[in-house]
Amino acid sequence: MILYGNHTCTKCNSSNEWAYLVPQKLSNGNLVATTLPKHKIYPRKNRRLSETEYEMSYRCPKCDELNKFTYVSDTYL
Numbered sequence: 536m537i538l539y540g541n542h543t544c545t546k547c548n549s550s551n552e553w554a555y556l557v558p559q560k561l562s563n564g565n566l567v568a569t570t571l572p573k574h575k576i577y578p579r580k581n582r583r584l585s586e587t588e589y590e591m592s593y594r595c596p597k598c599d600e601l602n603k604f605t606y607v608s609d610t611y612l
């Protein structure tokens with residue numbers, strides 16, 4: 536599963552499209568090959584904030600600012 540989103544850089548105001556690949560469980564024994572889209576930003580998951588909120592971060596490709604944002608998801612990331 537891949538999540539997509541958009542975040543505006545807090546420093547240079549550029550609009551950054553991102554994609555996040557949710558790690559798959561190995562238990563179902565049937566790995567689905569997933570191709571990540573190119574030209575996107577891949578944020579990393581920092582920590583879980585609550586049941587449904589996750590803190591993500593990425594570096595802006597334009598100004599190199601470290602951006603953090605909160606992603607809300609019903610499924611466990």
Ligand SMILES: [Zn+2]
Pocket residue numbers: 544545546547548549595596597598599600
């Ligand atoms: Zn920026």
